[in-house]
Amino acid sequence: MNYSSLNYNSSTVSFLEAVKKGLATDRGLYFPEKLPTLSAEFISQISSMSNHELAFHAIHPFIGEDLTEKELKTIIEDTLRFEFPVVPLTNSIASLELFHGPTLAFKDVGARFMARCLAYANQKEKGEKLTILVATSGDTGGAVADGFYEAEGIDVVILYPKGKVSEVQEKQLTTLGKNITALEVAGSFDDCQDMVKTAFIDVELTQHINLTSANSINIARWLAQMFYYFIAYKNRPHPEKELVISVPSGNFGNLCAGIMAQQMGLPIKHFIASTNSNATIPNYLETGNYEPQQSIPTISNAMDVSDPSNFIRIQKIFNNDFYKLKKFVSSYSFSDTKTKKALRELYKNTHYIADPHGAVGYLGLQEYFKEVDETNHQGIFLETAHPIKFAPTVEGTLKLKLDLPSQIEDLMKKPKLSIPLEDYKALKKFLLER
Numbered sequence: 001m002n003y004s005s006l007n008y009n010s011s012t013v014s015f016l017e018a019v020k021k022g023l024a025t026d027r028g029l030y031f032p033e034k035l036p037t038l039s040a041e042f043i044s045q046i047s048s049m050s051n052h053e054l055a056f057h058a059i060h061p062f063i064g065e066d067l068t069e070k071e072l073k074t075i076i077e078d079t080l081r082f083e084f085p086v087v088p089l090t091n092s093i094a095s096l097e098l099f100h101g102p103t104l105a106f107k108d109v110g111a112r113f114m115a116r117c118l119a120y121a122n123q124k125e126k127g128e129k130l131t132i133l134v135a136t137s138g139d140t141g142g143a144v145a146d147g148f149y150e151a152e153g154i155d156v157v158i159l160y161p162k163g164k165v166s167e168v169q170e171k172q173l174t175t176l177g178k179n180i181t182a183l184e185v186a187g188s189f190d191d192c193q194d195m196v197k198t199a200f201i202d203v204e205l206t207q208h209i210n211l212t213s214a215n216s217i218n219i220a221r222w223l224a225q226m227f228y229y230f231i232a233y234k235n236r237p238h239p240e241k242e243l244v245i246s247v248p249s250g251n252f253g254n255l256c257a258g259i260m261a262q263q264m265g266l267p268i269k270h271f272i273a274s275t276n277s278n279a280t281i282p283n284y285l286e287t288g289n290y291e292p293q294q295s296i297p298t299i300s301n302a303m304d305v306s307d308p309s310n311f312i313r314i315q316k317i318f319n320n321d322f323y324k325l326k327k328f329v330s331s332y333s334f335s336d337t338k339t340k341k342a343l344r345e346l347y348k349n350t351h352y353i354a355d356p357h358g359a360v361g362y363l364g365l366q367e368y369f370k371e372v373d374e375t376n377h378q379g380i381f382l383e384t385a386h387p388i389k390f391a392p393t394v395e396g397t398l399k400l401k402l403d404l405p406s407q408i409e410d411l412m413k414k415p416k417l418s419i420p421l422e423d424y425k426a427l428k429k430f431l432l433e434r
Helices: 015-021 039-048 052-065 069-079 106-124 137-150 167-174 187-199 219-224 227-234 253-264 280-287 313-316 322-328 336-350 356-368 387-398 424-433
Strands: 001-004 030-032 087-088 093-097 128-133 153-160 180-184 210-212 242-248 269-274 329-331 376-384 417-421
Touching: 001 015, 015 106, 015 210, 039 180, 052 069, 052 219, 052 227, 069 093, 069 106, 093 227, 093 356, 093 424, 106 128, 106 137, 106 153, 106 219, 128 187, 137 153, 137 167, 137 376, 153 167, 153 187, 153 210, 167 180, 180 187, 180 269, 187 424, 210 242, 219 253, 227 242, 242 253, 242 356, 253 313, 269 280, 269 356, 280 329, 322 376, 329 356, 329 417, 329 424, 336 387, 356 376, 417 424
Parallel strands: 093 376, 128 153, 128 210, 153 180, 180 417, 242 269, 242 376, 269 329
Antiparallel strands: 001 030, 087 093
16 A cells, blocks of 8 residues: 555655655645455454454555554554443434543544554664654644653654643643653644644755654554444444444544545445534535634634644545535534533433533534434444543533543643743754754
């Protein structure tokens, strides 16, 4: 399997080369040159497979010969060391919980998978020190920090928007030290992401530093998220119904991975891209005009993205056919007021405590079910983070006190280690001087 840039102005590379580079030299995102097809026999056996077996069969066609089957299986086993329960809430709605990993967020899987692929590549090639440069709107930073902590030969530099991540999220990415450095940017996530992209094409910088990214722009982070959709299909409460999945969407990597699985042949009828007030994609699907605005801060901050990087990959999957995209994907935007209302409704009706991102996913299902016969569909929304990561919002909305998970208890006592950052010039200076 080779990978090409979606800017179509750089050479093709193998899987591990794409993982190491992060972004192509022409600043384009990497995309596989062909889309594998799942066999009918494989689909029929999904219900009897373990999560590790499912993940192997899903990702193996994208790896090529860069990893042996044995090496890939070892990486998958080390990545998927926790559970992904599907929790039925009503006859037609269930939650897929993706927060049972070490940093209590869905991004643990992609970060762990990528970290292990990079460590393998570095060890195999005995390469020079690698610097992971990553922007985060919330959960990515903590997951990447944990996934790469003390990884030999790899430094991690994380950019995050000042005052726009939760206290728990900030602690997860600013308290480790050692090979993890957190840069606190005076701006939005879009500003952080633009600085990262600029760094990758800055020849003065890349001549001196071996850079790669761990955002969902990196193929290892992005493709590993396919695992969730195979697990959701395997454990759906009502296999006789058509499956619809609502994905809380910010940078759109998670949704893009699900669409990849669907277009490979996984029987998912429809996807819902559920967003907060950052409504670029809902507006695009309604009008056909892609018009990013300044990102809006919300209580579901990991989705405070106005110009999602991975949307170009979704367009590529559908060969830029707007009407084919609309056939398989709906998108709705919800305010903080509606999100809090959904949190209360879920708790009152089902005793389920969601986080704000999961609540947005739940709202997306509700909106879609206004258009189709709900009784014929199995809706699953992705619960992407533990509610404790947004304790002030969840506790204040539901009028309760959340128990503190063991992963968080000690973390909150640790001092914050971060460096203020003004602009790209300061980032470049920092990277060159260290």
